[in-house]
Amino acid sequence: MDAFIVITLIKLAVIAFVLLTAVAYLQWVERKVIAHIQVRPGPYRVGPHGLLQPLADVIKLITKEDMLPSYVNKPLYLFAPFVAVAMALLSIAVIPFGPQIEVVGYHTFMQLTDLNIGVLFVLAVASMGVYGVALAGWASNNKYALLGGLRSSAQMISYELPLTLAIASPLLLSNTLSLRELVGSQAGSILHWNILRLPFPQIFAFIIFVIAAFAETNRIPFDLPEAENELVAGFHTEYSSMKFAAFFMAEYLNMVTVSCMATLLFLGGWEAPWPASGGSNLVPTVIFVIAGLTALYHAANPPRLKDRYTFGGFGLIFLIIAAVFLAPIVQSWLLPLFWFLAKVGVILFAFIWIRGTLPRFRYDQLMAFTWKFLFPVAMLNMLVTSLMVAWFS
Amino acid sequence: MDVILFLIFAIIAVVAAINVVVQTHPISSAVSLIGVMGSLAVLYLLLGAEFIAAAQVIVYAGAVMVLFIFVIMLLNAGAEAKRGRSYMVQVLGVPLLIALLGLLAFFVERLFPRNITVTFGGFTGGTARAVGQALFTTYLLPFEVVSLLILIAIVGAIVLARKEMD
Amino acid sequence: MMTAVPISWYLTLSAILFVLGVAGFLFRHSIITVFMSIELMLNAVNLSFVTFSYQYKQVNGHLFTFFVMVVAAAEAAVGLAIILTVFKNRSTLNIDELDSMKN
Numbered sequence A: 001m002d003a004f005i006v007i008t009l010i011k012l013a014v015i016a017f018v019l020l021t022a023v024a025y026l027q028w029v030e031r032k033v034i035a036h037i038q039v040r041p042g043p044y045r046v047g048p049h050g051l052l053q054p055l056a057d058v059i060k061l062i063t064k065e066d067m068l069p070s071y072v073n074k075p076l077y078l079f080a081p082f083v084a085v086a087m088a089l090l091s092i093a094v095i096p097f098g099p100q101i102e103v104v105g106y107h108t109f110m111q112l113t114d115l116n117i118g119v120l121f122v123l124a125v126a127s128m129g130v131y132g133v134a135l136a137g138w139a140s141n142n143k144y145a146l147l148g149g150l151r152s153s154a155q156m157i158s159y160e161l162p163l164t165l166a167i168a169s170p171l172l173l174s175n176t177l178s179l180r181e182l183v184g185s186q187a188g189s190i191l192h193w194n195i196l197r198l199p200f201p202q203i204f205a206f207i208i209f210v211i212a213a214f215a216e217t218n219r220i221p222f223d224l225p226e227a228e229n230e231l232v233a234g235f236h237t238e239y240s241s242m243k244f245a246a247f248f249m250a251e252y253l254n255m256v257t258v259s260c261m262a263t264l265l266f267l268g269g270w271e272a273p274w275p276a277s278g279g280s281n282l283v284p285t286v287i288f289v290i291a292g293l294t295a296l297y298h299a300a301n302p303p304r305l306k307d308r309y310t311f312g313g314f315g316l317i318f319l320i321i322a323a324v325f326l327a328p329i330v331q332s333w334l335l336p337l338f339w340f341l342a343k344v345g346v347i348l349f350a351f352i353w354i355r356g357t358l359p360r361f362r363y364d365q366l367m368a369f370t371w372k373f374l375f376p377v378a379m380l381n382m383l384v385t386s387l388m389v390a391w392f393s
Numbered sequence B: 001m002d003v004i005l006f007l008i009f010a011i012i013a014v015v016a017a018i019n020v021v022v023q024t025h026p027i028s029s030a031v032s033l034i035g036v037m038g039s040l041a042v043l044y045l046l047l048g049a050e051f052i053a054a055a056q057v058i059v060y061a062g063a064v065m066v067l068f069i070f071v072i073m074l075l076n077a078g079a080e081a082k083r084g085r086s087y088m089v090q091v092l093g094v095p096l097l098i099a100l101l102g103l104l105a106f107f108v109e110r111l112f113p114r115n116i117t118v119t120f121g122g123f124t125g126g127t128a129r130a131v132g133q134a135l136f137t138t139y140l141l142p143f144e145v146v147s148l149l150i151l152i153a154i155v156g157a158i159v160l161a162r163k164e165m166d
Numbered sequence C: 001m002m003t004a005v006p007i008s009w010y011l012t013l014s015a016i017l018f019v020l021g022v023a024g025f026l027f028r029h030s031i032i033t034v035f036m037s038i039e040l041m042l043n044a045v046n047l048s049f050v051t052f053s054y055q056y057k058q059v060n061g062h063l064f065t066f067f068v069m070v071v072a073a074a075e076a077a078v079g080l081a082i083i084l085t086v087f088k089n090r091s092t093l094n095i096d097e098l099d100s101m102k103n
Helices: A002-037 A053-063 A074-094 A118-139 A143-174 A179-184 A203-216 A241-266 A280-300 A307-324 A328-357 A363-391 B002-022 B026-046 B050-075 B088-111 B128-136 B140-165 C007-027 C031-056 C060-090
Strands: A098-103 A106-110
Touching: A002 A053, A002 A074, A002 A106, A002 A241, A002 A328, A053 A241, A074 A118, A074 A241, A074 B026, A098 A328, A118 A143, A118 A179, A118 A241, A118 B026, A118 B050, A143 A179, A143 A203, A143 A241, A143 A363, A143 B050, A179 A241, A203 A241, A203 A328, A203 A363, A241 A328, A280 A307, A280 A328, B002 B026, B002 C007, B002 C031, B026 B050, B026 C007, B026 C031, B050 B128, B050 C031, B050 C060, B088 C007, B128 B140, B128 C060, B140 C060, C007 C031, C031 C060
Parallel strands: none
Antiparallel strands: A098 A106
C-alpha cells in the first residue's frame, strides 16, 4: 500500500511536469509550423530558433495585471477557468502511455490509473468541459462573451454525438472499455489496428472522430466562437493574465487528449506497425539518424550565421538520442513510448496543419454539418460495424 | 476509508441540494444541482455502480444540466423577486416536510439493521457488460419503448421551440 | 459502524435529498427552479434504486436507474421547450402569474 502511494505520487509528478511542458512547447510548435506554412520564420529571436519563446510567454502572462472587473458575476467568473483546466487535466489521468515497466523492482503501468470504464470516463470529463466555456460566457456579463459562450457550448454538445458514435464503433471490434485492454486487443501488426481491422476497417469512424475532435476542441475550421475577427475574442474576452492562460492551456490539453484517444482507439496505441522480429526496433534510430544528419548538413551551409551552432547542436543531440534507442536496457519502455508519441505527434501536426490551411465555417454551416451529415454518417457506420461483427463471429 | 468518502460526498450533496432550494438566481441553483449530481456519481461508484456513475455524469450532469443552463441564459432569467406572497404554504408545508423526513428516516433505521454494510468492491455486477447484457435480454422491451420516447421528446421539443424562434 | 457504512445511511441521504426536492417544488416561485427541484427528487430516487441493487446483489436496480435517467432527460427537453413557449407568451417565469388560461 505504501509503495503504491509513493509510486503513484511519482507518476503524478512526472506526468504533470511533462504535460505542462508539452503544452507550452506545443504552442511553440504551432507557431513555427504555421509560420513555415505562411513562408515566414516564426519566433526565432528568443533563444535558439525561438525555443525559449514559451518561457517568455509564461512570464508575460504571469506578470500581466490580473483584473477582476466590477460588473462580472464573481463566483462564476472565478470558477469557470478552474473547471476548464480541471476537466482538461483529469482526462489525461486514464491515458496509458506505454506497457508495464519495472521501477526499482516494483511493477507499474505507464498510466496514472486504469479504469475498466476508461472510455466512458474520458467522455464524461469531456461533457463536463462544456461548463467551463458556458459559465465563462455567462459570467462575463458581456454580450459578445455570452454569444461566444453559447455558440461554443452548443457546438461542443452537438459534436459530442458523432464523437460518441465514432468511439462506439471500434469498441465493438475491441470488446472492452478499458483503455489499456483496448491497446492490448490491437497488438500484432498494422493490420490489427482498429483502423484496418477486419471484419470492418474503421476508417470512416476515424475520420468522423477527427472531425468531431476538431469541433470539440474549438479548433479551426470550427473556431468561430473564439475567432478574433468575429466575436472580439468569444467567451474569454473579459479574462486576462492567468485566467486567460488557464483557458489557453485547457484548449491545448484538450487537443492532446483527443489525439491520445484517437491513437488508442484507432491507431493501436503503443504497438509498432510490424513486429519487432521484422526490425521495427530500428525505426526510431533510423529516424533520428536522418534528422541528425540533416541538421548537421544544414549546419555546414547555414542560411544564417547563428544557425551554424544551433543546427550543429541539434544534430549532435539527435544522434545521441538515436544511439540511446539502440541500448537494450531502455528498449522495453522507450520503444512503445516512442511509437505512442509518434502517432500522437502526427495527429497533433495534422491539427496544426489544418489550422494553417483551412478557412473557418460559419456557425449555421457548422451546426448543419453535424446534425444533417456527420451524425447520420456516424450512425450508419456503427450500424454497418455491428452488422459485420455479428455476421462474422 | 469508505466512511470518510461517503461522509464527504454526502455532505457536499446535502449542502448543494440546500443551495439549489435556497438560492434566488436560477444559475446558482443550476450550478449547485450539477454539484449534487457529481457527488451522487461518486456515491454510485462507492456502491459499485460504475456504468451508472458514468451515465450520470455524461447524461445528467453533462447534457440535461447544459440544457437547463442554456434555457436560463437564453431567457435571461433573473433573480426571483420577493413579492407579497402568502405564508400559508410555508406554515403548513415545513412541519409536514419535517414529519415526512422523520417518518422516512425512522422506517429506514428500523427496517435496515446496522449489519448490512456497503463496502467498496462488495458488488462487482455493475459493470458495463452486466448492464448491457441485462438491458438487451431481460429489459429489451423497455429499452425499445424508451428509444421511442426519446424520439417523441426530440420531435416535440423541436416543434415547440421552433414556433418561438421564428 | 466506523469501518463500513451501513446501508441505512445511503437511504437516509436519499430521503433527505427527496425532501429537499419537495421543499423546492413547494416553496419556489420561478418555474425553472421548480423544474430543477423535480430533477433533484429524481436523483434521490435513483440513489435509492442503486442502493437496493447493492443490497440484493442484482443489476436490475441499475437498469431502473438507467430508465429513470432517460425519462428524466426526455422530460427535461420537452419541459424546457414548454417553458420557452410560456415565456414567449406571458413574459414571466413566476408561477403565481401563470394562473389563468386566458392570456
